[in-house]
Amino acid sequence: MSTTMTIFKCPHCSAEYEMIMTHISFRQRSYANCQVCWKPMYSWASTRVPRFTLLVQPDNTRRP
Ligand SMILES: [Zn+2]
Numbered sequence: 434m435s436t437t438m439t440i441f442k443c444p445h446c447s448a449e450y451e452m453i454m455t456h457i458s459f460r461q462r463s464y465a466n467c468q469v470c471w472k473p474m475y476s477w478a479s480t481r482v483p484r485f486t487l488l489v490q491p492d493n494t495r496r497p
Contacts, residue, residue: 441485446470449489454481 441452448469457480464476468487475483 440488441475441483443467443470443472443474445472445474447491448487450485451488453484453486455484456481 437454439452439454441450442448443450445467446469448467452475460478460480461482462478463482464473465483465485466472467474468485469490475485477483
């Protein structure tokens with residue numbers, strides 16, 4: 434396994450994600466929206482694409 438796991442913080446609402454970079458066979462240009470504030474938080478154009486898992490939601494945007 435050559436995956437790299439890091440913590441990524443949304444620059445807009447500071448929600449914390451586990452970010453795992455995975456290698457794909459083609460160059461992909463895309464972006465990810467924050468699952469909390471729905472703003473684009475990360476973009477890429479490469480063969481290494483991230484997968485995000487939400488770890489911590491910021492208190493001020495917690496849903497009922
Ligand atoms: Zn956010």
